[in-house]
Amino acid sequence: MDLLSASGSYAVYGHSPADTVDPRPDQPTLGPRAYKSRQNRPCDFCRARKAACKIAVAPPCALCHSYGRECTFVSGPQKRKRNASQAVSGDGQEPQRRRTDHADSELRLNGAGRLSTSSSPPSNSSPPASRSPVEDVLLDDDIGELNTSSRQVPGAEEAALLQNTDQPQAGRSDLRGHNVNNSVPRVGEFSLAELSTKNAALVGETGEADPYLCRRYRYENDECVLSNIVYRRIPLPPPPSLTDDAELGFAERPVIFMLPDDNLANTGEPRSDNSVLEAAQTELKTMVPTDVGVRLLKLFFRFVYPYFPVLSRTQMLAHDISTVLLDLPLSLQAGIYATSLPFLLYDDILATTIIHSPPPAARLYRICWLAIVQETHTPKLATLQACLLLLQRAPSNKYIMDTPFQWSLTAWTVSLAYLIGLGKSSVGWLGLPKWERRLRGRLWWATYVLDKWSFFGAGTPSHIRNDDFDVELPILAPNAPSTVEGSPCPSTAPVDDNAHDLLAVPSHFYHLVQLTTILSDTFDTYYSIRATSLTTNNFSLSVELAKPLRVRLKTWKDSFTASNSSAENSSPHLDTAIFSTIAPDTLDGNASLVLAYIVTVMALYRALLRAVDNLDSSLETSAYLHAAARSAVLKGAKECGKEAVEFVEDLSRGDVGVWDAFWHSCGFYTVWIQC
Known part of the structure; x- marks a missing residue:
């Protein structure tokens, strides 16, 4: 049966707490369910999930490996609870206990990504054969519509399991995809531009993921997790009931972003050593102190923004500017400073302090490029903004055209714009802040302008x-x-x-x-x-x-x-x-x-x-x-x-x-x- 056709009616059936899977590879068999030895106990996570603990050779099992969890064997089997209808018979003997799918409370994930318990009505249907590893990942309840109703679980074993599950491993993100030390606020809106530990890439139709398949995942708060990667679904407004497009069969493509953690790209090459980037960061702070950087940013919004609005005044000027500058990536900081240098004369303080010995623009652009090369492994909107500012630099030679690097960088910028989804209209996206939707539109057209004019001047086709x-x-x-x-x-x-x-x-x-x-x-x-x-x-x-x-x-x-x-x-x-x-x-x-x-x-x-x-x-x-x-x-x-x-x-x-x-x-x- 096709997984997509089965996903709508697939139910998760529990197994006996002591049931385990023989470590041999799964073989397609016919007839009754194969015998499962009780000598190999399931891990704590599979026991809590009532899922088959499939260990090929050694821990971790398949389920723990897919979630990036430690495969532990600490908790013992849970005690069974009797149903209210199971009364003691007249001869003093207790009737045989029913083995139902929901005899015990199932441990599920709540909205914060932590395990909770919920009760489900009993089912008299017999459990099917154990799910395949693909079904365990794609149709898992933790990825799907999670049961948010919870109650207190009695017993020390369950409490110990909850306490162990609440603490993810060091250096990893929890099941909701948010780092414990730097979680994304979930109040009303969600910003793709302000992800400090993740990068957002639009899921295309021919890449490693398919948006039409991804939309069949079961989301909670518009997110799901698959193989340690968060997938973010962008809600779209409901289509009109009767339109020409609807009659012709046209439909909006699902908008889904992949949010991998930046740590996954630590081994990406080519890249510069961290010591080189730290030295560049120190050099930038020495050349442009914070007070000078604040004034340069104001000059940017005064003389550059009206002609090239690639920054957001709402986010940058509505808060403390010095704090905003410190939060900017190295590439964007250097790009803003270098672009604003020609207007030093129009600031009363800078015109009397550093006008005769300003920071060298060439060095600022080199720092900007050095940081861009590093950031393209985990690109964000700020990376694209830095590329656009670098493309707007004045030519290094006044008498000849610039080198082909200019056109190569333009192609690089266009590919980044497509990667982060700027080519897709964001006007109707729900849950994304208005300032970010405005900024995404302006960034796309800024990329469009530079692409068309740069390649027209080069005599080559546009990208x-x-x-x-x-x-x-x-x-x-x-x-x-x-x-x-x-x-x-x-x-x-x-x-x-x-x-x-x-x-x-x-x-x-x-x-x-x-x-x-x-x-x-x-x-x-x-x-x-x-x-x-x-x-x-x-x-x-x-x-x-x-x-x-x-x-x-x-x-x-x-x-x-x-x-x-x-x-x-x-x-x-x-x-x-x-x-x-x-x-x-x-x-x-x-x-x-x-x-x-x-x-x-x-x-x-x-x-x-x-x-x-x-x-x-x-x-x-x-x-x-x-x-x-x-x-x-x-x-x-x-x-x-x-x-x-x-x-x-x-x-x-x-x-x-x-x-x-x-x-x-x-x-x-x-x-x-x-x-």
């Missing part, structure tokens, strides 16, 4: 396909404050992280994501290997495919210009509208977004010019139409080049408010490639 994620596009933050303390620029106003809408992001990041989707579609339309073969020599097809892309670019330009131009000084030109609204003492990073728009338009015209160059002049069909379209393409390409030159000239005349603002690293690459 993210539209079919591999379902994260909703972000929306503009409603009622965002117009100014931030110490920063008069409206565009640097951070979004309210307590906003009700889980998709709201700052204005700059919203327009960047929208523009990146257009760039991605442009690449897929013209620059993939198959698209190149179709459009290079087909001018008519190239022009036809460009029409919806040009409409989207015009819509984006109008939206961005309207959101950044004042009512008194509006300009039809994108670059003029940006530079005219920047005050001399203001940092505004929207200039990098203007550059990104120009590069996207140039990418479209490059594809059209490629088709014009390969156009066969001997073709007489629609010669007039081809001539008109060719003239329009050449004119549009000329205007695009003129706009790029004017933008560069405006940059050369720009104030420090443009140059000192936050620039996305991909902007540097594209300006060297395209201009």
